[in-house]
Amino acid sequence: MSKRTVRFKIYRYDPDKDAAPYMQDISVELDATDKKLLDALVRLKAKDDSLSFRRSCREGVCGSDAININNKNGLACLTDIDSLKQPVVLRPLPGLPVIRDLIVDMTQFFKQYHSIKPYLINDDPPPERERLQSPEEREELNGLYECILCACCSTACPSFWWNPDKFVGPSGLLNAYRFIADTRDQATSERLDNLEDPYRLFRCHTIMSCVDVCPKSLNPTRAIGKIKDLMVRRAI
Amino acid sequence: MGCAYSLETVSVNVAKRIFDAVIVGAGGAGLRAALQLSEAGLKTAVLSKVFPTRSHTVAAQGGVAASLGNSTEDHWHWHMYDTVKGSDWLGDQDAIEFMVRKANEVVIELEHYGMPFDRTDNGKIYQRPFGGHSMNYGKAPVMRSCAAADRTGHAMLHALYQRNVRAHTQFFVEWMALDLLRDADGNVLGVVALELETGEVSIFHARATIFATGGSGRIFYSSTNAFTNTGDGLGMAARAGIPLEDMEFWQFHPTGVAGAGVLITEGVRGEGGMLRNASGERFMERYAPNLKDLASRDVVSRSMVTEINEGRGCGPDKDHVMLDITHLDPAKIMKRLPGIREISIQFAGVDPIRAPIPVVPTCHYQMGGIPTNYKGQVVAPRDGNPNSPVPGFYAAGECACASVHGANRLGTNSLLDLLVFGKSAGESVVADFKAGNLSLRPLPTDVAERTLARLARLESQKDGNAVPEVRLAMQRTMQKHAGVFRFKDLLKEGVTRILEVAESARTTCIQDKSRVWNTARQEALELDNQIEVAKATMISAEARKESRGAHVRDDAPDTPEHPNGRDDQNWLKHTLWFSADNHLEYKPVSLKPMSHDVEPIALAKRTY
Numbered sequence: 001m002s003k004r005t006v007r008f009k010i011y012r013y014d015p016d017k018d019a020a021p022y023m024q025d026i027s028v029e030l031d032a033t034d035k036k037l038l039d040a041l042v043r044l045k046a047k048d049d050s051l052s053f054r055r056s057c058r059e060g061v062c063g064s065d066a067i068n069i070n071n072k073n074g075l076a077c078l079t080d081i082d083s084l085k086q087p088v089v090l091r092p093l094p095g096l097p098v099i100r101d102l103i104v105d106m107t108q109f110f111k112q113y114h115s116i117k118p119y120l121i122n123d124d125p126p127p128e129r130e131r132l133q134s135p136e137e138r139e140e141l142n143g144l145y146e147c148i149l150c151a152c153c154s155t156a157c158p159s160f161w162w163n164p165d166k167f168v169g170p171s172g173l174l175n176a177y178r179f180i181a182d183t184r185d186q187a188t189s190e191r192l193d194n195l196e197d198p199y200r201l202f203r204c205h206t207i208m209s210c211v212d213v214c215p216k217s218l219n220p221t222r223a224i225g226k227i228k229d230l231m232v233r234r235a236i
Numbered sequence: 237m238g239c240a241y242s243l244e245t246v247s248v249n250v251a252k253r254i255f256d257a258v259i260v261g262a263g264g265a266g267l268r269a270a271l272q273l274s275e276a277g278l279k280t281a282v283l284s285k286v287f288p289t290r291s292h293t294v295a296a297q298g299g300v301a302a303s304l305g306n307s308t309e310d311h312w313h314w315h316m317y318d319t320v321k322g323s324d325w326l327g328d329q330d331a332i333e334f335m336v337r338k339a340n341e342v343v344i345e346l347e348h349y350g351m352p353f354d355r356t357d358n359g360k361i362y363q364r365p366f367g368g369h370s371m372n373y374g375k376a377p378v379m380r381s382c383a384a385a386d387r388t389g390h391a392m393l394h395a396l397y398q399r400n401v402r403a404h405t406q407f408f409v410e411w412m413a414l415d416l417l418r419d420a421d422g423n424v425l426g427v428v429a430l431e432l433e434t435g436e437v438s439i440f441h442a443r444a445t446i447f448a449t450g451g452s453g454r455i456f457y458s459s460t461n462a463f464t465n466t467g468d469g470l471g472m473a474a475r476a477g478i479p480l481e482d483m484e485f486w487q488f489h490p491t492g493v494a495g496a497g498v499l500i501t502e503g504v505r506g507e508g509g510m511l512r513n514a515s516g517e518r519f520m521e522r523y524a525p526n527l528k529d530l531a532s533r534d535v536v537s538r539s540m541v542t543e544i545n546e547g548r549g550c551g552p553d554k555d556h557v558m559l560d561i562t563h564l565d566p567a568k569i570m571k572r573l574p575g576i577r578e579i580s581i582q583f584a585g586v587d588p589i590r591a592p593i594p595v596v597p598t599c600h601y602q603m604g605g606i607p608t609n610y611k612g613q614v615v616a617p618r619d620g621n622p623n624s625p626v627p628g629f630y631a632a633g634e635c636a637c638a639s640v641h642g643a644n645r646l647g648t649n650s651l652l653d654l655l656v657f658g659k660s661a662g663e664s665v666v667a668d669f670k671a672g673n674l675s676l677r678p679l680p681t682d683v684a685e686r687t688l689a690r691l692a693r694l695e696s697q698k699d700g701n702a703v704p705e706v707r708l709a710m711q712r713t714m715q716k717h718a719g720v721f722r723f724k725d726l727l728k729e730g731v732t733r734i735l736e737v738a739e740s741a742r743t744t745c746i747q748d749k750s751r752v753w754n755t756a757r758q759e760a761l762e763l764d765n766q767i768e769v770a771k772a773t774m775i776s777a778e779a780r781k782e783s784r785g786a787h788v789r790d791d792a793p794d795t796p797e798h799p800n801g802r803d804d805q806n807w808l809k810h811t812l813w814f815s816a817d818n819h820l821e822y823k824p825v826s827l828k829p830m831s832h833d834v835e836p837i838a839l840a841k842r843t844y
Contacts, residue, residue, distance in 0.1 A: 014752060035496075035583075045704075045755070048747075049703070049746055049747050050747060052753050054286075055463055056290050056464045057462040058498070059583070060579075061294050061295050062290040062295070099752065100753040105433075117402075118401060119350060120348075120349060120350025120398070129344060129360075130353070132359030133355050133359050134357075135354075138352065138353075138354060138355045145384075145394070146387065148289070148294075149289055179350075184350065
């Protein structure tokens, strides 16, 4: 791809000076080497230094630059700029309070993550060497441990939009299952108790928006289904 | 709202928070240190510019070194030999012995914290070969790199964060430390920091301060590093009068994706990948007959650049080489290197199962940093002692220089470094605290003045230089004048040029004056730190008139008298750069191990 100009419509809001949010029309000329949406955002920022967004690793592993791109959540650093319909419409992740421009307040999202006790629980005295785990047992963690906490999934979930304080959300539940599935963890029953609630787990209505938007191709709906199975199985 | 910061308004508004300890940075080293303090019950504040799991440790791929011997026989003696040799004998042998002997302990701890390591058939931690790591003192590759697929850093950082959640560590997320606070006697008193969301400036007054701020590879134009790796700890230390050690030594990782710079782990070669030139030749056989593609990183990067310079590069511009894994079983690629496949498809547009990946050496890691000893205490010259601890100040991880990597780091030793020295810095603070050696020293009334002056200057600057332009000038200068191969004339010119860039950075100007989440202000403040690192690098590199490890210059060639261009008689010493007047001092390398369990590794020519 050679030099080209790309048109954007970007959600702007600076509480320090704006009475209300507005959509800004802006375009930018890109170099041949600019391939990802994040490259374009960096160019835009050089033009208008007040444009605010989070970014760090630029390779899809830190989870900083999740935004709503043409009405779909995704990571700016993994989105091919030339695949997008113009004007490219950029908004902050839906369902969380906006701090400024494309930056949202993620407090509620992390609160839910913390609520599932996201750490290994094993009260046995640690052995001198590693706890053993077979390759097959370890395989159970694939598709779970890779979560980057970008919040694309939870903020694409209508159930999370309506009840962000009560519904754990797809990311939190995926992480809950990551520990349930770990043969080294001893707290399965406690973890299930923690989720046995009309809201925390059961607000998932398998709409599957989470699966659709996950930039790491993970499947929270499947993990949620497995937790529900375990609930049913222990009830009978 | 008008000006957010003026000297008159801010000095009355600076809040003070008091802690036993403040840790700056929540990557691997900061989180590992925080665990020690939280579990010991110290009142600790951990400041991070980004949410902890977004720190750049997350991007480490290939593994963490430990001589567990799960798949091949291994000993810490061999690991120590490899690390000293890899460092081209510039690493301190006491610190290196300390690190390699602690390796098994810190890796097993992580497993106990829940880190999802890959497993061997008998359920142990999976280990893979890695560059420069050998059995029996260089005889053959060894399986020493403990890995979680090719996402080891991600798995590690999340496990460490999770353990800190369990330990109720107190985080100040999205706060940027701006300056290190010291009193007239040089004691460290904490930091002054800025909350990004509100623009609030606050003093974190503490008995102990630990820097774990990571690297600063973004001073170069082409870098594997995250945007946030801006050397903040180094900049803060340098401005506060602490020297920076061995800053001429930068690692260029052999395999950054050509054009994009994104890292492709050495684990790819550990799993059997090979580098090929335009004619398809596996050229590393010529440069390193023994370890071939798994030679040390500096050796591989130079070999690649030599291939390119001699016209054997690939592509229309012959400006890269190919990393080939098409001969590997696709099932193995999917299992051991799934992240690499994603990255190749995303950033190189090729599926490595079918086609080779275009790669080029890319700035990756800073071997130098804030001088420390193996306990994680920051040390600086005082009263004739080059290694006098700075009271109240500790550092660990990439921002620190212990020095275990010397002139060239081995792959997987960085994750080991941050675990071992994060832990030991934490242990040192706890021990010093319990011994009553850490007092809450009074804050001088003008302690934050320098920081407020910087903020006020930035607020009122008119007709200055745009931050992205100054940054680009710095990056281009570093890339051209201090790259994989260095040249006497270019270095000399580079010093003049980088000092000009530094001058232009004194009048950076931002349009955005908002108090709320002002990333323009943040980037301008980060640039101040990057400039310190860039000056330290260029000036230290120009002065070192030998070739050693990652620092190879045209006027110090390989001769019988000076194998590989190394000059032990004159240059077997650490550089110390001081920001105030750009002057350099030197201090001896510790050639003696810590214990009598091992003989010093004797100086020899490095071949692989």
